[in-house]
Amino acid sequence: MDISVYRPGELTAADRAAWSALQSKAHLHGLPGLANPFLAPEFALAVGRVRRGVRIAVVREAGEPAAFFPYERTLAGVGRAVGLGLSDCQGIVHRPGFTWRAEELLKACSLAVFEYDHLVERQPAFEATRTGAFDSPVMDIDQGYAAYLRELRVRSPKFTSRTLAKDRRLGRDHPELRYVHDERDPAALRTLKEWKSAQYRRTGRSDRFAKPWINALLDRLFHTRTDTFAGRLSVLYAADRPVAAHFGLQSERVLACWFPAYDPDFAKYSPGLLLHLRMAQAAAAEGIAYLDLGRGTKEYKDSLKTRDLTVSEGWVTRRHPVAIGHRARRAPVRALRNTVQNRPELFAPADKLLKTAGRLRSRKTRTSVSGTHTRNG
Known part of the structure; x- marks a missing residue:
């Protein structure tokens, strides 16, 4: 060679x-x-x-x-x-x-x-x-969003019914709901990073955005656009308030899902699921073949996927x-x-332990900040 x-x-x-x-x-x-x-x-x-x-x-x-x-x-x-x-x-x-x-x-x-x-x-x-x-789950949309939704209804009828009902409820509670598939406002990316960092801490995981190189990489990819590649930020808004956001990478045929997060105040609506469905609908209209949800077994991936x-x-x-x-x-x-x-009997207690540690860490951080404000005051 x-x-x-x-x-x-x-x-x-x-x-x-x-x-x-x-x-x-x-x-x-x-x-x-x-x-x-x-x-x-x-x-x-x-x-x-x-x-x-x-x-x-x-x-x-x-x-x-x-x-x-x-x-x-x-x-x-x-x-x-x-x-x-x-x-x-x-x-x-x-x-x-x-x-x-x-x-x-x-x-x-x-x-x-x-x-x-x-x-x-x-x-x-x-x-x-x-x-x-x-396994790396994917959402096939090469036949169009309507075909994907029909398959989802057949494979997971209860999940689909509940999710669409939450979508309608969110729309009733927040009539000015809107979706931006390709958000170009850097402030929205900063909001996503803040949500994701809080999620990492809350669940006891290492905060990826505490690493300067990862922050710099996302900022660079956000501004990268060619005929065959783009950093894609998608945001679901209630009026001007972001409800859920996702940053991923898109080629001519694949939208790679990467960093999804949402505002915890809207958790009852499952905004992350609603965002993924809107992403699939918009990506299908652009001719994307599938959304790659990434390696890992998570409940939302199992619910949305068509194959692995x-x-x-x-x-x-x-x-x-x-x-x-x-x-x-x-x-x-x-x-x-x-x-x-890969073993549920081990993962469940380990996950619970991480979340407990995350809550204690968040509580300690809030107490420390409060004490600092009191001393400074």
């Missing part, structure tokens, strides 16, 4: 165009997963602006780009999927019929190991060493001490997490 490795800023406009063209035609070649916006050059380039170590390997055949492999690399030669832990789809974007040997690719990229946790389907050279496979994709996690390694050390550190943590998440 003829493999060249570039920093994000070194990739030529011609190579970026070739990369996007492979994504645009992927569904015609039986590789629909490659159309995911997390595999787009715009995402890799955006991560490269906020994190060091992003590289892009371009594989050429007869002088023409045949595959693009984005990754992050440490000085020690540890490779990770771009945005590992944050991105919901990873892998190599390639032309139909392209094959590769993992060891040869890693050697050309000066990697001892490559770690992934959301590997797209049909990447046999990487899948051969995967350690787990997981499969994503994998694992490592590709070369014979190298760095690879052995990296796996020794990471494998136990990953195994424990997956065991808890």
